[in-house]
Amino acid sequence: MAYGKKSIHVVETSNGNMLSRVKRMSLFSENLSTKRGQNCQMLKIIGLVIIPIIAMVIENAIKISKDETILCQAKKVRGKILFSVEIGLLVHFLQIERGTTALYISSGGSPLALTSLKSKRLDTDSSLDALNGWITLSSPSHFRSREAYRAHLRTYRDNLDPINTTINAAIKFYSNDNELIIEWVGSSVQESNSETSWQLLTAYHMLLLSKEEAGVERALGSTFYARGSFPLEDLLWYTEKKTLGETYLLRSMQYSDTVMNLLDDRYTYSSLATELDNMRKQISVNNATSASVVAGLVWFDNMTSYINILKTIQDTLAKEIVVSLNNNLNLHEMDVKISICIVVGAIVMFPVIVLLVYRLNKKLQSFANSLTNKTYDLEQERKRTEQLLYQMLPVSIAKRMMNNIPIEPEYFESVTVYFSDIVGFTTICSKSSPMQVIYMLNDLYSVIDERIEKFDVYKVETIGDAYMMVSGLPVRNTDQHASEIALMSLDILEIVSQSQIPHIPGEKWQIRIGINTGSVVAGVVGTKMPRYCLFGNTVNVASRMESTSEPGMIHISQSTKNTLEQHPDFFVEPRGEIVIKGKGVMLTYWLLDHQKRRNCSHCLVQDVFIDQRNTTC
Known part of the structure; x- marks a missing residue:
């Protein structure tokens, strides 16, 4: 109760200060609204204009x-x-x-x-x-x-x-x-x-x-x-x-x-x-x-x-x-x-400037009345613009861009890259109209976007049915990036596999996922529609992991498996050596499950993964 009373007192005090400020502003507005107040304000402005003119005349005479x-x-x-x-x-x-x-x-x-x-x-x-x-x-x-x-x-x-x-x-x-x-x-x-x-x-x-x-x-x-x-x-x-x-x-x-x-x-x-x-x-x-x-x-x-x-x-x-x-x-x-010429011009322009200042003062008084409302609207629009920019770029990168700080490409020694796509997407599109495809992808990505808010990952981009994410940048998270991507992948795979295609009753989604860990270079590309892009062999290998994966499976590389060994709760199974286009023969693995998922098999998946990194069911 003591804390409640104190809070109420603070609020009342704050409201009192605000009311006093409003009264002072009101009094100031009333003074300006009177003829005497307007004349005084105009004389002040004209005086400020005359002083530079006199100084300019004296300076030029010297x-x-x-x-x-x-x-x-x-x-x-x-x-x-x-x-x-x-x-x-x-x-x-x-x-x-x-x-x-x-x-x-x-x-x-x-x-x-x-x-x-x-x-x-x-x-x-x-x-x-x-x-x-x-x-x-x-x-x-x-x-x-x-x-x-x-x-x-x-x-x-x-x-x-x-x-x-x-x-x-x-x-x-x-x-x-x-x-x-x-x-x-x-x-x-x-x-x-x-x-x-x-x-x-x-x-x-x-x-x-x-x-x-x-x-x-x-x-x-x-x-x-x-x-x-x-x-x-x-x-x-x-x-x-x-x-x-x-x-x-x-x-x-x-x-x-x-x-x-x-x-x-x-x-x-x-x-x-x-x-x-x-x-x-x-x-x-x-x-x-x-x-x-x-x-x-x-x-x-x-x-x-x-x-x-x-x-x-x-x-x-x-x-x-x-x-x-x-x-x-x-x-x-x-x-x-x-x-x-400057001196003569200043003398000739003096009465003209006085007249213009007088008219400008009248317009400023009229404009000042609507400026407050416009300022509030502008602030709200600025916040909406910032939020839109935060959806396109990482928050730290977006803030640097708004402060006109150059965005230099940055090297990240170890991150984990995620790729996924929809199995049979071409066949599904052949059964759907363009409008249905848009609604279908929007529903699917909305589900995924909602789930990734629970993890320390950054959504890079979506192209068609392909979905790309990364952990470990732009804010480094030591060696947690692989486990964050792995937990997120298991969650997404479970949620998506339970969802149905909206306009095709009885048919469920199937996705395949590829993950790779390594170094990348990240930077902002473009000025019209700037994008935060990743470059490096790590991205290419992650894409190959996804393209060589199987429906409903999470395909990981050797580097990801080595990083996940620091987190022994993951269940990983060797897939064996396969030929990866452009990379040759690689030893890869399947990410199957996580220990907490098995222990909590009686719980709803949505409830389990909300706090699965820090709690025990």
Whole structure:
């Protein structure tokens, strides 16, 4: 009685809590049903909609500001690169003028060298006049404007004395100016970021430095040939410039494949490369046959051709950088346009969204009233669906499928497989209509399905009159699978043999059964109508046991007999060696009975087998 009172108290308490929840829900529904409640709810929803819109507008405004800054920076870098192409031409002609000046001084004022020098000076002046702007350097003073630099060059040229001016002084005059110009070009690399192709800009800068070092090498080499030898100081200077030029060029190739490919195509394997290598070796050993201005001009022309190749590569790389920068600019411009469109669209769509939210809120209130009933119906339908799925697949497998867990094929070391079919099924079908066959099989399988609920077995499938079951999977049951199938087979054989065919009075069912024990692989096959299928030699042998069995008999294999020996209550009789199709000669057995069945022969079979595994009659 105490337990009964306690249960009643718990139920009452539970009912009280449920009633309180229902009242709260009712009050909440009443608030929403009033005009004030609906307006408050609508204002809340509109507020939730407005906050993201405002956040989006602010975020895009910040993004527009950042994109505009990046856009301006990219345009600035692009302008410097475009101007560097023009200023690079000036550097190129200054380098040529530097080499020609060194050759002129080393030749002692040779008329031939002077003629060449005047021509190179005109090229330098033309490139200076063609510039669309000027580099932004406040010091030294001659770089403050283009006119100041032109006057600076003119003063140096007018005061050049091939007798009193040293080659080193001439080279340093031009090299200092070129160094400042190249340093200004390199500043564009420092102002760039990862979005503006910094690798290409670095390669461009390294190429300019290599070209400058090659220009000094050209000037020193001309001096060598004009004089026939080098003093040790000049030889070290030449070696330094040659090494630096090669190092900068190597770095440029490491940062850009374009430099490497163009250099290979135009120089590396050419006759010019071979001739320059030979002349460089001659300079490095500091041994010329004799002083010759002509030899100096030949060296100068060869090095000029090499520097021209570097200039061509420089221009190509500059175009590639400009294309990359233009692409980045287009992307940033597109981002700015998209952000502006988003902001404008958000502002324009705001009243539309408010109206739509208002209408949607009205529909939601109407829909919420019917949602509870629909939820209950859906839950009931879900349970029916799950039960249907549990009839098609093992429960553990079905739950894994519903949770979207992959079903991998699984190996089972030892299970027992059952096959049975109806004796004379073809003859029975010939006496029956299709509708009668369906009803007949349904009655028979309903009886069997009801009996197998008492045993630890899984119904795999039925095909026509064939019935397949297994024990030991998908949940393993140690060594109980053989006894479970054996007990079930004896039960089914007894029940079916007592049943009559519905539409053929006086004629009883006869079935034959085959059992085999062994290993199988099980898995889900198919997606439209997934089935839990078994594969392996064990299944084939079980099917052969059934097909070679006799009416009203249970045919078992040697492996099943060995497993049943752990359960001595079964009566097994050798059948002998028979030929099994595809397997050869096999020793098989008949499963006859179980000890409890014989002891309880006075009981009804249906009552005996309900608890025959755990009780004694």
